[in-house]
């Protein structure tokens with residue numbers, strides 16, 4: 001997994017998700033402990049007598065970890081019950097995952113630390129946040145896929161093994177990002193995170209929609225950043241982006257696997273409810289990304305991107321890819337869609353400003369009500385825009401186009 005998944009529904013979470021986490025304690029459901037890595041202590045100018053106090057920095061992220069109905073999953077992937085499962089196709093996918101194209105890809109070099117040392121000021125903090133959020137998103141995928149691999153072992157060993165190999169990929173991605181944090185003398189405490197995790201429950205069909213989108217949007221984000229920096233190397237300020245070309249192929253394969261899973265469950269793709277849910281998940285994922293990224297525009301500008309143009313490119317390409325499998329998608333290429341997103345950004349900024357004001361909590365809540373109503377109304381209007389009927393393109397024909 002590469003992109004953060006979040007839902008539109010908990011509006012209040014949006015605002016907490018989008019705050020600069022270094023200064024806003026206790027606004028989200030749990031925190032992630034950051035600890036200084038031991039490698040850096042010898043050069044510390046202020047050795048602390050209370051290392052636990054000073055070396056552990058509480059920061060807030062907003063990862064969502066997902067859990068699902070594993071019994072239902074087992075039924076869905078039972079080849080005795082579900083005759084749509086194309087075993088040959090899954091076997092072929094398994095062979096591809098076993099090939100492990102990126103086995104030797106994630107090897108660091110001394111450029112990382114040197115580049116990190118050159119980053120200072122606000123850009124340094126933004127980079128740290130980027131690494132934290134990405135690491136958490138990857139780790140979230142690792143946990144979910146690992147559990148699915150474990151739970152489906154008896155019912156469908158092929159599908160189970162693919163999940164396990166995908167969890168291998170995500171662990172590798174999360175580990176690589178965490179190593180990146182060590183360049184900044186930090187590390188995400190993934191053990192603590194695992195224990196402190198709070199799961200969002202999704203029924204299997206919602207896991208399919210959300211995870212498919214998360215993988216594909218992750219693919220488009222990574223490849224777009226990679227291609228941009230290849231063309232504009234003066235913005236290549238940290239070497240992790242050089243790894244994105246092969247890395248994003250992992251995400252693309254993960255997405256393709258979910259595409260195959262959904263094809264094996266046509267009941268999730270072929271009725272009016274599926275169309276409504278498809279549009280809902282597209283909207284959730286696109287809006288979440290747009291609002292999140294607009295809050296972090298310094299990061300994208302720091303690597304020479306225009307945040308909104310970058311996001312629209314990613315949304316449009318993800319939507320085109322998604323239209324090959326989802327029965328309906330949003331008309332994101334209609335200029336009205338972007339206008340709505342931009343209005344949501346303005347409203348969201350006002351909601352954040354209320355949160356940061358000196359008003360007491362009652363006044364803050366009163367001020368938030370009309371703003372949240374306005375945001376919901378924009379979301380609803382975007383959801384109700386005439387959709388694009390889609391789907392039914394054979395999975396095997398899919399070839400991602402690199403257009404950036």
Ligand SMILES: [Fe+2]
Nearest residue numbers: 001002170173
């Ligand atoms: Fe990943």
Ligand SMILES: [Fe+2]
Nearest residue numbers: 001002251254
């Ligand atoms: Fe992935």
